[in-house]
Amino acid sequence: MTAMAQQQARARQGGFTLIEAVAALAIASVIILATAGLIHNVALHFDRGTRGVNEAERIVLAIDRLGADFGAARFVTRSSAAGPAVAFSAEQASTDGPAKVTFVSAAGIGSGSAAASEEVVVLTLESDGVLVRLVRRRAPWLGPRTSFETLRPGDPVVLLEGRFDISFVFGRVASNGALSWQEAWVRETVLPRFVRLVLRDRETKSDLLAEADLVVHTDAPARCAGDRAVTCLNAALAQAPAQASPPQPSAPESSQ
Numbered sequence: 638m639t640a641m642a643q644q645q646a647r648a649r650q651g652g653f654t655l656i657e658a659v660a661a662l663a664i665a666s667v668i669i670l671a672t673a674g675l676i677h678n679v680a681l682h683f684d685r686g687t688r689g690v691n692e693a694e695r696i697v698l699a700i701d702r703l704g705a706d707f708g709a710a711r712f713v714t715r716s717s718a719a720g721p722a723v724a725f726s727a728e729q730a731s732t733d734g735p736a737k738v739t740f741v742s743a744a745g746i747g748s749g750s751a752a753a754s755e756e757v758v759v760l761t762l763e764s765d766g767v768l769v770r771l772v773r774r775r776a777p778w779l780g781p782r783t784s785f786e787t788l789r790p791g792d793p794v795v796l797l798e799g800r801f802d803i804s805f806v807f808g809r810v811a812s813n814g815a816l817s818w819q820e821a822w823v824r825e826t827v828l829p830r831f832v833r834l835v836l837r838d839r840e841t842k843s844d845l846l847a848e849a850d851l852v853v854h855t856d857a858p859a860r861c862a863g864d865r866a867v868t869c870l871n872a873a874l875a876q877a878p879a880q881a882s883p884p885q886p887s888a889p890e891s892s893q
Contacts (some may be wrong), residue, residue, distance in 0.1 A: 699796040709744035727822035736762040759790040771797040
């Protein structure tokens with residue numbers, strides 16, 4: 638055997654050639670890249686699924702909170718620049734501030750006697766240009782002399798936040814049973830019967846809640862409970878501005 642043949646034989650016995658090593662590295666690189674891509678896709682879809690579940694849970698919790706607040710809304714009067722009015726106000730967004738809903742509720746957050754006390758609930762729709770937030774704040778209700786314009790509510794809680802559009806509309810029931818909806822509730826003499834939370838996807842404009850209606854159970858002041866409810870309610874409504882008077886129900890009842 639010549640020296641060259643012996644050298645080639647030793648090279649074959651000693652390991653891989655350069656071409657074989659490069660080929661092995663290329664195959665290993667393809668396997669690593671494919672595995673990394675698979676792991677990335679799994680993690681991405683898992684993260685999206687987790688965010689979707691968390692967002693759905695947050696929406697459910699927000700509706701529960703709003704349902705408790707509106708369900709415990711009180712039929713009480715308040716001071717205003719235009720005269721006495723029911724303590725329930727819903728204003729659309731303007732140059733003076735964001736859209737805001739203000740009312741008196743007995744569904745306080747907490748435990749013990751503090752939870753049973755009446756408080757003013759303020760819901761604002763705030764936007765930073767990208768995200769929209771539904772923020773709940775509260776303030777103590779000190780009676781009819783409490784002015785909504787001078788309130789300084791605190792304890793902010795973000796109920797909803799995301800890339801969608803949020804709004805409220807308010808339902809009124811006429812004496813003939815017809816239901817009508819309006820976007821604002823200002824200087825009214827009665828509470829709305831229903832409050833609808835509208836949550837729409839900003840891109841598709843689809844309704845994410847399919848018209849979630851929240852019921853306002855109280856339809857008369859607490860003092861109007863009893864046999865003389867109609868007379869009492871008429872007297873209460875007479876104290877409010879005449880232009881805001883809605884059709885009066887034939888037999889109002891108090892759920893308080």
